[in-house]
Amino acid sequence: MEKMIRELQEEMQAGLAGLAFENPVKQAREAVEVVFAVIFKLKDLALSYTFADKDELIRFHKEFKPLFVSELYYYLQRYRLESERPEPLKLQKEHLGKMIKRAGNWFDDHKAYIKYVRSGRTDRDAEFYLPGYQDKLYTPIFSFDRDPAFCSARGQEAALLLANRRLLAEWGKELAALKKSSGGFLGLPKLKWTFKAIDLVELIYGLYLTGAINNGKAELKDIAETFQQIFDVKLDNYSFTFTQSIHYRKSGSIRFLREMIEAILKKLDELDGK
Template sequence: MNIKTTKLLSDLNEQLNFIELEIDNQITRCESSIEIILKVLINLKNLISKFKFKSETEEIQFFKEIKPQFSSKLIYYNMVYKIEMKRPNGGNRIVKKYFQNELQKLKAYFDNELDFYKYYRSGSSYLDHKYFLRGKFDIKLALDSYYFETDASFSTSHDFKVARILANDLIQLYIEDQLIMIENKDLGDKSQRKPNTKLIWTSSKVALTELIYALHSEGVFNNGAADLKDIAENFEHIFEIDLGQYRRTFLEIRARKNDKTKFITTLNEGLLKRMENSDEVI
């Protein structure tokens, strides 16, 4: 099961990444992404319909950890689609207020679901048998009405809530990125002295994002007082590169199963190899 779902998720991420690169219009991008995700969810549902879980633990793992990774993407792109469709045509001040209101909506959802947020974020499991087993819902747990309209063979009372939490993390980053872009427009282009030698970043944007987060974590700029946003903008300016939603990229890096710091590990290994080579020119 894990091998098949991992392959499905990997293929889905690959298709979504391709769309991110190929389609510039955000609304069109969301439409294409939603279409693909729906097809993959149908495949996932068919897979589960033919599969018998070996234990309750395995079933809980699927509905708590695996399915939300798929459904959260659908929630994310659908909500971004709605946000962009309703984006006002006014000036920066109006658009900024609009996105701030969207952040407030996320906070309202968080406040309303605070108990489950705490349960999920803390890694608790004492209610998993009620939350993530099919047909084991407890009406006293304040269920959303949508649950009673879902396919009971492919849903539990709380797998959607987990997906919503994961999606909300990404939506918050998306909105914050939009607000940063608005602030940058307000500030306007500032002339800065350029170095004599132009450097071009030829590794991946993911690798650069990993490096930026590592440097920020170590506090190497301004005695640790530099904001992540400022560091990222400086790197973007130096290398004339658009890192896009680098906060979202970091979430993907953090979710890696193996070697979360792949680029940093490669740097470390390369430097150690250079130090061990006595003939290397310093």
């Protein structure tokens, strides 16, 4: 059994290692798919394997299965964090703080089980980890845990304990880094956009349409999100702002970019006159 578990772990880690990391939302979503696929292989293995005795079966649900399910829960929470992450840095701190609090609440809600695990007790292992558990109060998070032959009373908690420990450790460091930045972007000095939002939209579109970022391969959304973080500003529906607000300006011009050009030319004239 252990050899087969190691092979599945290696397959899972290889799949996770091959994912692209430049887009955290996409990476987390694809990671969930990788882990899900491996877990269903694990289920097929468990249901076809002849366990030597109850101790081996308990160990599977207490130690082995949680290694895989904890990865699934971890990436689901990472997906939730990244997909719901707001652009302004201040709101990012609040969002991350809420996620940390939610994970911390899990520990408060499962104190008795956590105490049992930390104490090293095994007297209730048969009750907690043998499959076939059926209880109206048991609420499985994942579809595969609706099969009594593949779930146990505390197997889900064993996985969530591993995942939440990992999440709290990583999110704690991330929140500390955000706070250390003092409101700036990635530790840079704090900068605040003080012109109108539409002026920043003009600048973003100018960079996007000229292909000035990543040799023209950068997505408009990525450029916009970066500027929103740098200047700690929220741009609501910048696409609509550009196509509608700018299009219908009475002057028919892109005012802010023209002002920039005039300001630069004026400065160059001043330098040329010295």
